[in-house]
Amino acid sequence: xxxxxxxxxxxxxxxxxxxxxxxxxxxxxxxxxxxxxxxxxxxxxxxxxxxxxxxxxxxxxxxxxxxxxxxxxxxxxxxxxxxxxxxxxxxxxxxxxxxxxxxxxxxxxxxxxxxxxxxxxxxxxxxxxxxxxxxxxxxxxxx
Amino acid sequence: xxxxxxxxxxxxxxxxxxxxxxxxxxxxxxxxxxxxxxxxxxxxxxxxxxxxxxxxxxxxxxxxxxxxxxxxxxxxxxxxxxxxxxx
Numbered sequence: 001x002x003x004x005x006x007x008x009x010x011x012x013x014x015x016x017x018x019x020x021x022x023x024x025x026x027x028x029x030x031x032x033x034x035x036x037x038x039x040x041x042x043x044x045x046x047x048x049x050x051x052x053x054x055x056x057x058x059x060x061x062x063x064x065x066x067x068x069x070x071x072x073x074x075x076x077x078x079x080x081x082x083x084x085x086x087x088x089x090x091x092x093x094x095x096x097x098x099x100x101x102x103x104x105x106x107x108x109x110x111x112x113x114x115x116x117x118x119x120x121x122x123x124x125x126x127x128x129x130x131x132x133x134x135x136x137x138x139x140x141x142x143x
Numbered sequence: 144x145x146x147x148x149x150x151x152x153x154x155x156x157x158x159x160x161x162x163x164x165x166x167x168x169x170x171x172x173x174x175x176x177x178x179x180x181x182x183x184x185x186x187x188x189x190x191x192x193x194x195x196x197x198x199x200x201x202x203x204x205x206x207x208x209x210x211x212x213x214x215x216x217x218x219x220x221x222x223x224x225x226x227x228x229x230x
Contacts, residue, residue: 002177077174079187141186 003064003071004080005138010060012131014053019124022049026117039113046120083137091130098122148212153183156201156208172196 001009022045029042065072076084102118110118157163165183169176172193181187182197189197198205 002175005177071175074175077178078190078193079174079178079181141181141184143186143188 002080002138003068004076004083005135006064007061008131008134008138010064011057012128012135014056014060015124015127015131018049018053018056022046023121023124042117079142082142083134086137086142087130087133090133091126094129095122095126098125149188150185150210150212151182151208152210153179153197153208156203160201168197168200171200 025045026042099119099122102115102122105118106112106115153168157165157168165179166176169179172179173196174189174193178187178189182189194205194209198208201208
């Protein structure tokens with residue numbers, strides 16, 4: 001497994017778990033009325049998720065790079081660049097669909113708070129789509 | 144795995160060149176070992192530049208490394224004449 005594929009797996013799992021936990025807590029909150037306390041808790045949860053993702057991503061990528069230093073110092077080759085580009089396309093479509101849905105929620109009566117959460121959710125799903133598509137192409141091939 | 148209409152003889156050429164490893168070929172071509180493996184297995188069609196580099200490593204013409212089977216391509220009607228075969 002190449003370093004880029006390992007990186008895609010690491011990022012997919014970390015983003016899935018960290019922001020998955022965050023959006024689960026948001027989902028629980030949405031079942032009750034959103035008060036200022038809930039907003040503050042959710043904001044802290046978001047900051048916590050971002051800090052956790054950043055810290056764990058850096059630590060795991062350093063650990064993986066130490067295991068294969070030569071590959072870590074070289075740039076992406078042409079196949080890895082093509083995979084990265086091809087993975088961006090479905091992620092973009094997912095993100096755009098998510099943004100339109102988020103705007104639809106606002107039009108239907110949701111507030112700014114809901115818009116922020118729905119947009120963050122769209123970004124999360126788009127990132128998972130990107131990493132997932134990269135993994136798919138690394139496993140299946142590019143023909 | 145999806146197969147490609149482009150086949151190659153990289154595995155045999157490596158064997159004929161003192162069992163050159165995928166890693167050694169990858170370093171000389173300027174790609175990762177995994178990319179050489181993907182090319183060998185028909186899971187990735189390299190760029191024209193990478194294809195020429197591979198041929199240059201083995202000091203053979205490009206057609207000896209890569210073969211395009213036009214008849215096997217979806218919707219192909221013409222016989223297997225490609226620009227690579229023309230002189």
